[in-house]
Every structure is written in structure tokens, then in C-alpha cells.
Amino acid sequence: MNIGTAALSDVDTAGLYLQVITTTGAFTIDTLDIDDATSYGVRSVGGNTAEINLGSGAGSLSVDGMPVGLSFEVSHGDVNLGAGTGGLQLRTNSAIGGDGIAFGANSTGTFNIGSSGASSRVAVTSGSASADGIHYLNSDADVTVTDVAISGAGGYGVLIADDDGTGQVTLTGANTIDGTALGGVSVSGANVSLSGFTIGGTSAVTGTGVSIVDSGLEIVAGLSSVTVSDVLAAGFDIDGSGGGSITLTDFSNNSVVNAGAGGVSLDTVTFDADGGTAGGGDADSTGDTVSGGSLHVGQGGTVTGAGVTFTNVSGDVSFGAVDIASIGDAFTVTGTGALDAGAGTGFQLGAMSGVISSSTELGVYFDLFTANVTLTSITSNGGQGLVLDGIGGSFTVTGNVTVNGATANGVDISNSSATVDIQCTTTVTSPGGDCEFHGRCQFPRCHDLHFRLRDGDERGGRRQLRKSLFGVGCRCDQHQRCGLRVPGRIL
Numbered sequence: 001m002n003i004g005t006a007a008l009s010d011v012d013t014a015g016l017y018l019q020v021i022t023t024t025g026a027f028t029i030d031t032l033d034i035d036d037a038t039s040y041g042v043r044s045v046g047g048n049t050a051e052i053n054l055g056s057g058a059g060s061l062s063v064d065g066m067p068v069g070l071s072f073e074v075s076h077g078d079v080n081l082g083a084g085t086g087g088l089q090l091r092t093n094s095a096i097g098g099d100g101i102a103f104g105a106n107s108t109g110t111f112n113i114g115s116s117g118a119s120s121r122v123a124v125t126s127g128s129a130s131a132d133g134i135h136y137l138n139s140d141a142d143v144t145v146t147d148v149a150i151s152g153a154g155g156y157g158v159l160i161a162d163d164d165g166t167g168q169v170t171l172t173g174a175n176t177i178d179g180t181a182l183g184g185v186s187v188s189g190a191n192v193s194l195s196g197f198t199i200g201g202t203s204a205v206t207g208t209g210v211s212i213v214d215s216g217l218e219i220v221a222g223l224s225s226v227t228v229s230d231v232l233a234a235g236f237d238i239d240g241s242g243g244g245s246i247t248l249t250d251f252s253n254n255s256v257v258n259a260g261a262g263g264v265s266l267d268t269v270t271f272d273a274d275g276g277t278a279g280g281g282d283a284d285s286t287g288d289t290v291s292g293g294s295l296h297v298g299q300g301g302t303v304t305g306a307g308v309t310f311t312n313v314s315g316d317v318s319f320g321a322v323d324i325a326s327i328g329d330a331f332t333v334t335g336t337g338a339l340d341a342g343a344g345t346g347f348q349l350g351a352m353s354g355v356i357s358s359s360t361e362l363g364v365y366f367d368l369f370t371a372n373v374t375l376t377s378i379t380s381n382g383g384q385g386l387v388l389d390g391i392g393g394s395f396t397v398t399g400n401v402t403v404n405g406a407t408a409n410g411v412d413i414s415n416s417s418a419t420v421d422i423q424c425t426t427t428v429t430s431p432g433g434d435c436e437f438h439g440r441c442q443f444p445r446c447h448d449l450h451f452r453l454r455d456g457d458e459r460g461g462r463r464q465l466r467k468s469l470f471g472v473g474c475r476c477d478q479h480q481r482c483g484l485r486v487p488g489r490i491l
Helices: 458-471
Strands: 002-009 016-018 026-037 040-044 052-054 061-064 070-073 078-081 087-091 102-104 110-113 122-123 132-138 142-146 148-151 156-161 168-172 176-178 181-190 190-194 207-214 218-224 227-231 237-238 246-251 255-259 263-269 290-297 308-326 331-335 348-351 356-357 364-375 375-381 387-396 401-404 411-414 419-422 427-429 433-439 450-454 482-485
Touching: 016 026, 026 040, 026 070, 102 411, 132 142, 148 156, 156 168, 181 227, 207 218, 207 227, 237 246, 246 308, 308 364, 331 348, 356 364, 375 387, 387 401
Parallel strands: 002 026, 016 040, 026 052, 026 061, 040 070, 052 078, 061 087, 070 102, 078 110, 087 122, 102 132, 110 142, 122 148, 132 156, 142 168, 148 176, 156 181, 168 190, 181 207, 190 218, 207 237, 218 246, 227 255, 237 263, 246 290, 255 290, 263 308, 290 308, 308 331, 308 348, 308 356, 331 364, 348 364, 356 375, 364 387, 375 401, 387 411, 387 419, 401 427, 411 433, 427 450, 450 482
Antiparallel strands: none
């Protein structure tokens, strides 16, 4: 069945009501314009097996001034919304009063919202805290959102909450979320793929940019090319400590520009490119390195709180560049032991470059994992500059390490078998402790380790450095000059 154009205005209930559409061919309305219905713009209550196309070809789907824009309940086949050149327009003249697009409990089907190249939008009034741009609650549907601008919701731009981890929500293309009151994207117990969208690019988002929690379920998530431009809380907050698990298959080229409560926080997640057993992959980590691309935090903006924090992480991830600037601890990673790829245990972090800077706290803190990390420079003000504890593999800084006013040791390397190569000058100004190295530490070129101590007690500091460096396992070849520097003297 094909209807070219339908215009519905001042309807007493739903503008378009669909139920048990079982036609052999598709049910299509090329251009559908609904204005001022008293309940729903479009309500589909299931039993539909036919393909449904609303706003297709050269047409569009437009809904204005409804309590709810589009609502889908129970079973569906393929549903395409705003796939035409005119896209999906929820609010041409007046905002939607409640949820823009709602997927009800146990609803099923394959839904495509918007299309590549079409300019679509979902504008929801900010008057209700329960109003979300897209509201996906305990649904089992597979939903793909492409090139949709979401704005003004009193709740979230996209709220995804599931009770069985069955469905899948994909945001792709050039989606945007602006001016929402509770947050950008909130995910609870659902599988998601988030790529190529911007949060807070035009108007700041109150709350967290992207929040994902496991809610006791095994879920799989991929995030790539997501830009959190301006949020009042955290940029990314991904927490798999709720009794289930979160497996990240992709975490590439993400960034946080401005955030009021931290940049990136990952807690109890596993990096596994094939999804692991939760995503239909294998249990090991062999060949399953997740692409990190570039990770930029606080570049060209301000991130208050910790820059990047990985806690209790597993699997294998490799970044090209990690650039972090924060008002708080800059780069903190706590793993689950050295990576054993065959067994699928432990954690490995790779990075090819990175400028790490904290204006108030710690620079780099790495604990208990395998590192293959090269950074460009580290700067800390008010916290320790570099702490490596239980680290294997290799750790290199090609530029300077600058530590100002540390409350403890400026540089502290312990219990680590990693090859450590600091190629330029390490400057420690007014530390609470000294530069300490103890346990197992290996330096391929001791003459590349340059430490410049600037404090009120150069002699005491010098003695501590000499004792720590040369008393336990860190030696210079007798034909090399040891690069331990203090002002005016080389030891």
C-alpha cells in the first residue's frame, strides 16, 4: 500500500494509529505531516509484519506539538522513519511535549531513523524531566539513528535501558545532542554502538555526556569518533562493576573538550575487539586488540576533575596519541595484572605518543599491567609526576618530565620489570619526597635518565636519589656517564 501525501491536523487522539499491518507489500506514506494531535503523532501497537515506511523517497515525516512524537510497542518488522530526502522532523513549529521517539517494553523489529545526507531533528520541550529525545525502555528492537539533531529535552538526549541485553541501539553518521537537562546518552544494560556524533557542540548538556552501566547484564559497546564538546558533569563514564560486564569492541578517536566532573572514566571494563564471549567471540585476547586511535581530553577547553581514569580494566587496547590536560589527576590506569593473551587475563595498554598535563594534581599513575607506552611529555603541579608500580613491557618519555610541588615522591617506580627510558630532563621542584626507584627496574640507557632536583635541601635530596638509584638494581655501565643531575654537579 502506498500513500503519496497525508496531512493530519487537530486530531483528537493519535495522528496515525497502526496495528496488525500484514500487507504483502510495504505500507508506505511518502510525505506525512501531523500537527497538534492530543496524544501521539504516530502510535504503532504491534502485530505488524509488513515493512512500514513513513517519510520516504522525496518526502519527509513531520510531527508538531504532540505530547509524544512517535511510539512503538510490541512486534514489528522493518520500520523506516524519515528515510526520504526531507528526513524526520519532530518539531517544525512547536516542540514535542514528551518523548520524541519511544520504544516500549518488549517491542521488537528493525528500526531505521533518519538517513545519511538528510537533515533530521528531534526537538523536545525542556519542561518535563521525563522527556527524552529517544526513549528506549526494556525494548528488544534493533534501532539505528542516522544524522539526527536532538535538542532541548528535559531528560536525556538518548535514554537506553534494557532488562535482558537483547536489543541493540546504534548511533551513526552525524548525530548531535544539545541542551538536554539530564545528560547526553544514558545506557543501562543494553548493547550499543555509538559513533560519529557530538554532544554539547551548540548548547551545553547538563549531566554526563555518555554514561554506560551494566546493570547486572553482559553487554557489548563500541564508541568511536564521539566528541563531548561541553557538559557540566563527566565526559564519558562507563562502569561495568554492577555485577554484569561491559566489553568494549571499539574506543577510537574519542574526545572531551569541556567537562565539569572529569574527562573519561572506565571502571571494570574489558577491551576485546571480537566482543568476547558476551559478543559471540572467543574467551582469549589473542589478536583482539581494540583500536584506540587518538584520545584527546581537555584540548582547547577545560576539564575539571580527573582527565582519564581506567580502573580494574582488562584486555588489550592500543592508542595512537593520548593527549590529556586536566584540573585534577591527568592519567591514571589500574589494570588486572600482566596480559596473558592466550588465557584472556590481565591488561595491556599501548600508546605511540601523548602530552600529559595536570594543573593541580598527579601526572601519570600506572599500576599492575603490561605497558607498551611512549609519551611525549609529562607535567604535574601539586601531585606526583610519574608513578609506575607493577608495570611490565616498556615505558618511554621522549621529552621532559616536569614535577612541581609534589606532596610525595616526584617520580616513583617500584616492583616493575618494564624497560623505562626517559630521554630528556626530569625536573622535580619542591617535592614532598624525592625521586625513588626500588624493586626491579631496568633502564636500557642509564645515561638517558636525567634528574634535576630543585628543592630547599639539595644535599638531602641528592643523597636519597643516589641511594635509591644505585643501591637497588639500577646501574650504569662503567664506561658511561650516569645521568643523575643536580644543579651544578653530575654524579
